[in-house]
Each structure stands twice: as C-alpha cells, then as structure tokens.
Amino acid sequence: MAMVRAFKNIVSYVRELKPRKDTSRIEVRIVRLWRNYNKESGNTIEMVLVDKEGTRIHASVGEQLIKKIDDKLREGDAIVVQLFKVYDAIGEYRTTPHPYKIGFFQTTSLRVFFDEDEPIESILNKKTGYLSFSTNLGFHLPDQELVFFYEDEPIESTREWVPRKRGFAIGRIAHIQPSGDKLYFLRVLLNWVRGPTSYEDIRTVDGVLYPTYEDACYALGLMDDDKEFIEAIKDASDCSSATYARKLFARMLVSKSLSPPHVVWEATWEYLTDDILYKKRRETGRPDMNLTIEQIKNIALTEIKNHLLSNGRSLKKWPHMPKPEDFGSYNGNRLIDDELKYVVEDQLKENERLMAMITDEQRGVYEQILDAVLTDSGGVFFLYGYGGTRKTFVYRALSSAIRSRGMIVLNTASSGIAALLLEGGRTAHSRFGIPIDADEFSTCKKMEPGSDRAELVKAVKLIVCDEAPMMSIHCFETLDRTMRDIIRSSEEKPFGGKVVVFGGDFRQILSVIPGGEDPIETMAKEVYGKAFQTSTDKDLYRHRAILTPTNDEVDKINDYMLSQLPEFLNSVKVAGMPRHCLKLKVCAPIMCLRNMDVADDLCNGTRLIVTQLLPHVIEGRIITGNKIAGHPVWIPRMFVTPPDTKFPFRIRRRQFLVTLASAMTINKSQGQTPESVGLFLPRPVFSHGQLYVALSRVKSRSELKILITGKEGKTQTKTLNVIFKQMGSDELGDRLYSGASRFLTTSCHGGMSI
Template structure:
C-alpha cells in the first residue's frame, strides 16, 4: 500500500496534497492488481499502525508519513530543501518535527544575518527565559561578538578614532552588562543561567536598579508633556486629575477607580498624571491586566509580571520591596478583567511593607499608597474556568472588601467615536450609534426571550448594521472587512485597522484559513514538537496511551496550533508575554516580513512600539487541563494568524473596520459590548449572524450582569463621586450607575 501510494503521487497531481494517513478518505486500495483509485462513495478514516516512541527508524518514518504530503519515494521523504538526509530521524529534525538541541544556536545565526546587535541581545534573553537551553554559557560564548558590534562603533565614535579596535575584554563586559539589564526586566539574573558577572560591578554604582529605572526620565520633557496634555483635558478628566494629584501630594493614600466606557480618555488621563509625577521625580508604577493594554501605557507592564502574581512573598530589604516602598502612585488599567484576589494579595503585600495593619480602625488600603485602578465594568470580567454568573461576579473587584474604601471617578464624554453624520444618525429606538453602544453595555436595549432558557437576553441589531447571510458562508463578513485585500495585503495601515471579531477560537481558525488562502504568497508551515512533561506523571505507560499524533491534535485556549501556516505580509498576534519592555506582549499584533527556519521577523502594528522590527523564536509552552492526566509541552512559535480574533482578544484594540461574526451567540458578560465598541464609526461596523432557522437574522443575545452596576454604587464609599453634568435615570425599575449624581456641593440627590 505504501509503495503504491508513492506511485499514485507520481501520476496523480490531486493526491499530492494528501498525507499517507489522509489518502483513504479520498482513495480506495485494490488488492488485485495493487493500486489506488478515486473513492466514489463512503468515507474512511486512515490509520497507520502504532509504533511506540523511540529511536527506531520506523518510528520516524511513521512520523514523516503522517505529516508530509505527496511523497513520491522513500528518498523523497528523506529529502529536505534539496538535501538528502542520512536517515528518517535527520529528516524529521530538519523539518522541525523534533526538538533540536542546536536550535537556539541556529536561531542566533539565522537572525544574525539581518538583525542588529540590540535585537540579537533581546533575542538571546528571550531564548534563555522562554526556552530550554542546555548550556546557556556556551551559547553566550559562541555569539557574544554578534552582540557587541554596536559597542565597537560607539567606542570609535566617542574616541573619534575611525580604526580603533576596542579590546575583547571591554566589549564582552559591555555585552554582559546589557544582557544583565535585559534579564532584570524579566525578573531574572545572570546567576539563574550560569552566566559570568560583569568585571566591574556597575550595579553597585547605581544602588537599587529598579528604582533607578523608574527615575530615569527627562524631567523637562515630562513637564512639557504634562502641560501640553493637561491643556486638552475635558472637564471630567481635569476633575479626576486634581483628585488623584491631591492624594499623592498630600500623602492621603486614597484608592481610586477611574470608570468610563471605551473612548472616554482613560489612557489619555493616565499619561497626563504619569508625566506630571515623573517630572517631579516621583515613582509611578504603570501596569495593566492585559499585554495589549500595557503597550499603550508609557513603560507599562502587566500586573502579573510587575507584582509577581500569583504573588510570591516580597521580602523586606529586596530591590522590589524598596521600589514598592518608594512608589508614589500605582496605575492599573483594565482592572475589571483581573481577579479580585490579585488586588487583595497586593494590598496585603503593601500593608506588610509599609507597616500598616491589615484591618481595624487604622487600616489604610494598599498600605497608604495612592492606587488608581481603571476600566469599564461593561467589558469582560475575570474568566473563571467552568464558572457561572455568580462565580464571575464574586471574582470582580467590586465584591472585594477593598471596594468599601474606593473613591469612584467617572468619565462620560466619548473621545474615540467620531461625531459625524453617520454616528449621529438614529439607528435604533431613537438612539444614535454612540448611545446605542452604551445601551448595549448597560443592558437597557429592549430584550426578549426567544429560546428554551427563557432568558430575556435577545436583542435586535439595527438593520443598517446587519449583512444578509449567504447560507453558512463567511464570505459576506470577510468581503466587508477586507474589501480590496489583493491590492492592499502588504499595507501596514490596511492590516492594523481591520479584523473580524467572533466569540470562539474554532471560528477564528476557520476565518484565518479562508483569508490566508487568498493571499498570493508562498505558504510556509511550522510544526510544533509535542511531548509529555516528565514531571507531570510517573506513569511511563502514558506515552503509549497518548501518542504524538494525539498530542498534535490537542488545542488549548491561548496555545499555538501544532500546524502553523503563515505567508509573508500576513498579520499575526502574539499569544505570550515574551518581551513586554519591547512591546512583545500577549495580544500584540504584528505583520510578518520574513519567515525563517528558526525565527520569524515581524513589524509591530499598534501601540507605543508601532513600527518596531522584532524577532520571534520558538519557545516551550506547558499546558494542562483537568480532563487530561498529564501536562503537555509544546515547542512552537507563540503566534497565530490575526485576520480574525476572538472577542476577548479584541479588548483594548481600536479598529476602523470590524466585522462581528456570530455563528453562535455570545456567552459571557460584556462580550457583545466589547465587539461593537472596537470601532470609531458606525460605518466601520457590520454583523453577520447565523441563527437557527426559527430565529431572525438580525437578533442575537446580549449577556449583561445588570446587578454589577447596582453594586458599583451601593458598595462604594460615601465619599465616592461621579462627574456627571445632569441626573439621568434610564429606567426607574433598574439601578444603573447614572441614576446618581454627586453635586460639587458634596450633597447627594
């Protein structure tokens, strides 16, 4: 059967797109005479005899037959990029199916052909932190000269000596110092990887490096930035600015929450406060709950990386402890996404460091530090695996005892949505587009019960925003979002401003594959190497129960796929925080400009680091689910195509054109609101809804936990306030946040 499979591929071009395992689905085998012919009816799933994992040639031959399409001979299977391998194992290695101990070195050599020294140093640190390097010191000693080219140039320029050759000892030492600084941004050290320390202990000259990094700003430039931005703040932003600044200046240590829907200028206000305090040489720690939001903040990082969440004990006397003690303000964006236990753990850590009791009359939240959380409770709440409505609400910060001490600030004026003719046009029930977006988030759009669950959650979508369905086809939404794709697929501005948004990863993969097939570039496919973590179980029989092909088929949320197909100029999204200080965070979107064997070269599309060229290596990722009795290790590029993205991943993104594809309704609080609030204008938003035949195609579910908004008021401190211009009650029977107005005379109405 195998040799006739080779013969079939030589004579039938249609068979060359199939692997040996796939061929029975389209062809049938005849014993007399032995040959394959096109299948006329029925459906068969192919199965190759199982070979236990090992080092035998048959095992690696089997691996090739499950992955290589259209081989014409055994020699063809063993040929990779025109090179005939000595055996099947080497062929598997060169094709990327096996973990190659020499891959880190090969990655450095490959990127060294086009990468600058600073990029190579960052790549070296990424490989150390996220991959398993057998001998980090050997990798350093082999490549340190690649890292030092810019130091040689800088030395010649400083000395004004064109042909001066800096001593190797000096250059090597400069490289070590810079790598040490990069490792510190990942909270790691040279000692962790057995690397030599710098010859001169420069860190003793600067004292606490973490503190020095937070004070390393141009004071005059920060002052000019603060003054310039402040002059453009609206009334609500100015009032919030003064309340926060007064708390810092007076040492009041208040706990604030800046509440506002998308586009009300929360990030703009953060930037003003940060610039002002840094111009005064005060320390501001800036974090966000998601990587994409962190890239929009000046020197932002994720809360998990900055505060070591899940929090380890921060010992007094350490550099991190000293940094926290000297911090004047902590800014945390997209706080509603984070589990309240993270904030409570941070509170206990700061109370311990500042000597403040955890409870009682002298208790001060967060140890007396001024803390500014921000976000929109209309958006997605903490994700609780397997959790329901009550579990999700209990994980929210408003259910924390800390919320009793919170001072609530509110921004209402939308600065993102354009006030053009299209947006001001009435789209539904007497509302303009901006009003309708907020009504969806508040849950005040008229809803009905249309399913067996008897939930009054089904709402009508304005007809002007709905595309007519074409059976089960995704073509209408793809055509709207990527109109003119073939003419603009290489354009950065075209790719960064549009995407299809949908609830599930399964649908995302379907749309990405469909759009990728339209791009007139050569496809390059990367395969992951999957294995069971040896520390996850002591049962050696699991390797036989769960063969490699089964591990290849597993898909976890946030995990790159086993088979990753990319083309030049395609948009991709990072799935891990691999280098947050360089803008490479979970959710960062990039455009591919080079597809190497061991590294991908990309250009960051959005955020503070827009336009930066980066290198992405393969990294090792561990995954586990309660239904599997093991932890799986997958070595793959931590990216996925990004013509489409899930609603959860779209949070924090701003687009000119977004298509919301709903083959099934949303299933979590705030998802529909997040999807429709990604755009600046109603002209850039369209829906494609595939409902059951019994339901109209212009209605869908809107899941909103309305009790959240009432608790937002009633659990707040009596000194909390809203900057509203007038009292507005949208529904007398439902308590929403806009039902109250805090007058500047400090009396409640």
C-alpha cells in the same frame, strides 16, 4: 479513633499502633512531607513516617496546627512523637499499607532527635530530603534498595522489604515546571539515578561529582539540544544587526528556553558582538578605535544584562554564564532607579501639552486624583468610561504631572496588550508578583519587607491599573494584604494609604451589516476593504480586526484571510496550545500567545506583521500600541507546557508561540481600540459581558460592522445576550474592592465617571 497517651516511658514500634491502645511514644523518620488541600479538611501537612524496623505509617497535621509545626518539620528529620491520635486509614488511595494513620492535635509533643556526639555544625547544617538512613536513630534499609529507581522504591510487607508491585504507589514525584530551576533538574535526576543515598550521589556521573544538578543532567545527556537556538541567532545576525541578535538571545534567556546558556553564548558570541566595534567607533567619532575581544564581549554582556533587568531577570540565575566586569558592583535599587529615569523637563512639557487638550470632565477627574497624591491623603478611585472616552489620556496626564515632580508612578494593566498603551506599563501580575491563581490567602511573590520590590511600592505615589474588571477580586485583595504588611501605618487604609486608580469601561451601541452571500467574505471586505489581497498599506491590519466569540470561528476567518494572500509555512504545534498546523506568509498578521519580552512589547496579545520567515525564527513588525514600523522583532521557538490537560501526564513542546490574527476571539480584543471592527456572530455569545466587550472596541457606531447568521448561514438582525443580574456595574465596583476608603461618583455627561 483513640488517643495515644504517655503513661509509660516505652518506645513503641509503628506495627504496634492500634486504636484504643495506650502507648508512650514513637521514634520515626519523616521520609515524605507535602502540603495538601481539600474542601473538607482545608490545608493540611501530610507525611509518611518510618521507624527502625522499616514499617511505614501515614500522618496528618490539621490546618489549626500548621503554623505551630510547619517550621519544625522537614523531610529526612528523625522525630520523637508523643500524645497523638491513631485511627483507621480509609480511602481508595493510601500512601502506606499500614491499616491505621496518625493524627496530630493541640497537645501533641514532638522533637527532632540527634545523636549525642553529633557536632553542632552538623545539626545546624542538617540537609533535608534524601538523607542516608544510617545516621541518627540508626535507621537501616536493606542493601537491595540501593538498586532501585526512586519510582521503584520497595514497600514494607510483613516486615520484609520486597520490590513494590505495579499498581500500588506510595506516592509520586510532583510535577515541576522548568522554571523551578534546581528542583526541576533534581526531579529529572531522581528518575535516572539508581539508589542515591545523598545529594552528592545524585550529582555524580561516571565518578565525577558535578557542582549543580543542571550540570549533572547535561553530563548525562538529558538536556535539550540547543543547536536550533544557535542557528536562530545566526539567522537573525545574518538578516539584521547584532543588536537584534543580542535581544533575541536575551529573549531566549527570559523564556528559559536555553538548557546551558553559556554553551550557546560560546557558540554564538562572534555573531552577537559583530557590530560592537562599529557602534563604538561611531559613538566616539574615532574610526581608528580598537577594542580587545574581552572588551567587546563585556559590552555585549552589559547590553544583555540590561535587557534582562528590564524584564525582571538577572544573569545571576545562570552561574556558568559569563558576566560583565561591573556585574555585582551596583548596590542600589534598580526598580526605583528605572522609575526615576524620566527626564523631569520632558515630563513637564508633555504635561503642558496634554493639559492644553484636556476637557472639563477629564480635568475634574485629573484634579481629584492629583490632589489625593500631592496631599498624601490616599484613596482608591474607579475610573469608568466606554471605549473612546480617552481614559488613557487621563492616565498619561496624571503620570506626566507626577513624574515632572520627580515622583514615581506605576502604570499597570490586567493584560500585557493593555499595558502596552501606558508609558512604562507592565502587567499587574508582573509588576507586583500577584499569583496567577490568587485566592483569599495568597500574597505577592518576591515582595517581602526590605526587598527591592517592597521598597518600590513604599516609594510610589500613584498606582494605575487599567482594565481592572478583567482581574479576579482575589488579585486586588492579595495586593492590598501585601501592601498593608509592607507599609505599616497606624491608620488602616486600603493599599497601605497609597493612591490607586482602577480603570474600566461598560457601554456601547450596535450597528448591523446587511447580509451577503458568503458571510466570512462579506465581513472581510467590510473590515479590510475589497482589495485587501493586493493592498500595499503597511498599516492595513493595525487599525482593523474581526471579532467573534469562539476559536472555531476565529480559525475559519483566519484560514479564509490566509487563502487570499500569496506561500505559507507549516509548523507542527502542541495540541491545546497554538494550533497543530500554523500556516504563515509574509505580510500576514500574527499575535503573540505568551509574554515573551515585556521590555520589547512582546506580550500576550501583541499583534505583528510577518516580514520574514526563516528556518528557526520569525521576523515581524509590531503593529500594536505606539510601535508601528521600523525595527524588526525576532521570535524563536520556545518551550511551552499546557497549563491543564485531560491526560495524566504533562506535555512539553518547542514551538512558535504565535497565531494568525486577521480575526481574534472577543476576549483577546480586550484593551484594544481599533478604528474599524467587524463582529461575526454565527452563534450567540456564551458568557457574561462578552457581547459588551466586542461592541465597545470602537469609538463610534459607524466603525462597527456586525454580521449575525443562523445555523443555515442565513443572516439575522438579532442575537441573544448573556447578562448576570448580580454582576451589575455597582456590584462589580464593590467587588473590585469592598473595603475602599473612598468611592467618588460625579456626573458623567461625556461617558466618564470617577
């Protein structure tokens, strides 16, 4: 390795760079720039640079220099670099054919280069990414390059441009999820448009310049066909009121399933507004009331807008989608306003009702936490208790007490299914923007100082996070870092000095079922009753579930349960997501596999009863949480991409994101407390705490039935458990938050402690 020093004021070409050769400087353009991470070098910035001759070389910026250089470099910039290192380019995968690469270090000097006569407005508004190479430093590429696709871009070889050979790649276009919006559509176009020299070229189709990449994709016929969603809305409108059709339309928007939402709106607005006039006549008591078409559309769009806002979305995301007349006129903080919408008098009555039923032990927990809130002393509390000790009751009592004083409480949980049990509950990831793959460096998304979410966190008095042991310690550290940054205080208190309550449970007892000839049949009859096939009890599946460690056993039990019910619907599914073949019947219990609509309680783990099967939608009735019967819920097919796959490409499919739920995996049951549970163990559990989770789902020994079988199907009376000694409850509490300023422990006669 050698350091290139500036002894002479000479501009060198990239082809002249060699280790141990002193040169002055190089003038290059950044044609590729990306971030990289590996265990050896940590976070780095990687670049591909090209000079006036078209020769390319790889350059790296070490982790210690990222903060210094990050905001100064962009793709497309022409830069002058001095005092850098040149060393051998080693490794199996290389981004350029150049034998050497460049390294930046502490004294490396660089500056962005512009033409002297270039207007200042042009410099300030300089575009990044796909720039024409005919500006600034006079970089010119042969005209031949303009006939290639992005993936066919030529490489430099012996100072002549030739089409690259298959088998060598200078890089690849990064995968972008459809939720990436503009970047996603840009990526689609880069694989379709030949030889673009500017962003405008990419958005031009048949001589027409389109305002957005999405419009250009639609003009090229690259967008998904939305006819199915149009038919789904029509089906929902025909079988129920337009109110549910509007919720279905909003659900499609939330899931980002619609390609051009305004096209679907124009095709279905008559179905979506069918009941508006009737509802207004009823509300006003004026049967002769009339509204114009524009007024009717405005009311429907307002409902859709409000439903999106309750799910953390906005119509602003879709520029071509029509907006209600008052759209954009609101200047307040909707997040704070939503949390202050509770009626103080109602909350006071609810608190009085709950306090009349509270036990002495619960009162002790309640008073300690409430005192910390009212005195603004802050603190981090850990509320422990096994299933049935009424931890949710304590959360409700605290929430009603604080809300009756006009203060804000944020009820969260680690999963959507657990959040349904809390009033106004949301997942912690959704509420605070905690990354799914949080690490020791991550921060909460969309919680910059001054943002609506940041102002909400500053105004909150109590944060509750139920089922905290299900979350990584990095999630809590991420929230702590972000809150400390937002709530700047002279005292270094955890979570910015706010009162935070984590909840979890840890204990339970076994009960074993005597053997039967058919293990699955025996378990089904023990849990659902001997006549479940002909039962008309609408709440049969609400309070019962069979738990088993793996999806293989879940599928066997679900197949058996379905075979006992009378019609089915076949639907092809994505491998690695829901099952390839989904068999459904009316009255079968199903479970959501994604957070579809938090405002309507359609979360990952929500269970429903199928009430109707239509060509494009499933109608169901929620049986999880407090919503037992009544209003139907419509589930359309949605786009889904498996998070991980062994294939070198991504799969995206449109499907119903549900599965049968007569049985479920033990992990899926976390956060639920059915009245009766059957635990089927044809093999031992395979992870720490899994057996505990299964055994703690019920409130008493008599409500739990266990069937253990061996390889030959013979019943047994014992099974192996998996316990990691280093994951004891004390250490787990420490790992939940190692820097907690307060950790209180009281006696727990009834199974609850704080």
